[in-house]
Amino acid sequence: MNSRPIRLQKRDRPDFERVLHQAMSTDRVREGLRSAPAPDAATALQAEAREATDRIMSAASTEYAAFLKLRAGADKRAARRTRPTGVRGRGLLAALAVLAPAISGAAAVIFLVLGSVLQLADVQKGLGHSLVLTGWACAGIGAVSLAAATSALLITALRNRAASKRSHGRAGELERARKAWQTALLERGMLPFLQRLLEERHTKGTSEPALPEPPGPDRSPRRYSSPDFTGPDYSGPDFGRS
Numbered sequence: 001m002n003s004r005p006i007r008l009q010k011r012d013r014p015d016f017e018r019v020l021h022q023a024m025s026t027d028r029v030r031e032g033l034r035s036a037p038a039p040d041a042a043t044a045l046q047a048e049a050r051e052a053t054d055r056i057m058s059a060a061s062t063e064y065a066a067f068l069k070l071r072a073g074a075d076k077r078a079a080r081r082t083r084p085t086g087v088r089g090r091g092l093l094a095a096l097a098v099l100a101p102a103i104s105g106a107a108a109v110i111f112l113v114l115g116s117v118l119q120l121a122d123v124q125k126g127l128g129h130s131l132v133l134t135g136w137a138c139a140g141i142g143a144v145s146l147a148a149a150t151s152a153l154l155i156t157a158l159r160n161r162a163a164s165k166r167s168h169g170r171a172g173e174l175e176r177a178r179k180a181w182q183t184a185l186l187e188r189g190m191l192p193f194l195q196r197l198l199e200e201r202h203t204k205g206t207s208e209p210a211l212p213e214p215p216g217p218d219r220s221p222r223r224y225s226s227p228d229f230t231g232p233d234y235s236g237p238d239f240g241r242s
Contacts, residue, residue: 006061009068016053019185023190023191023194024194032194048197060189063185066180097152100149104139104142109135112139114135115131118131
């Protein structure tokens with residue numbers, strides 16, 4: 001257990017309340033509430049549990065620390081994914097990867113058609129030959145661009161798939177850590193705290209202070225050594241005369 005307790009974060013307060021309601025609905029706590037002397041024992045019990053949040057949390061500090069560590073890593077990765085750095089550059093490269101094959105293909109068709117027409121018309125055969133060569137060059141550039149774009153899309157898809165698997169795996173690990181913290185909070189923190197409070201209240205409700213016995217008439221036997229038997233009536237000279 002950590003020497004310094006970890007305080008409950010505000011975003012985890014709903015989970016604490018959920019564990020509190022789960023503990024209040026257990027059979028042992030409900031039975032203790034039925035035998036409680038106060039009618040509002042359930043409300044008072046929940047209020048005391050909320051006031052003792054740090055004490056209850058200390059019983060599950062190890063699991064809570066592990067959960068916070070995993071969640072901090074997930075928050076950092078989410079912040080990196082949403083960071084706008086390099087988005088414009090990646091968008092420009094993606095546009096070029098899509099447009100380059102299309103432009104090169106269109107230029108190749110135009111140059112090949114014009115060059116072939118000039119060669120067939122026997123007009124400016126040198127220009128027609130140059131246009132045909134340029135068209136084939138554009139076709140080659142278009143083919144290379146198409147292959148590069150296809151490879152880039154395939155690599156991106158594979159990376160996204162791997163990242164999605166890692167993300168699902170980390171999300172599952174984070175959820176398991178959250179469940180482990182909630183279980184430890186319920187079993188080692190919340191239930192023992194509530195049961196101890198119920199036992200203390202039950203003990204205070206059943207133990208009443210003993211009332212003092214009311215004073216009664218004095219029925220002790222009269223002894224001859226009491227002052228009444230040593231009075232002058234019994235010791236005077238006239239006592240015993242007939």
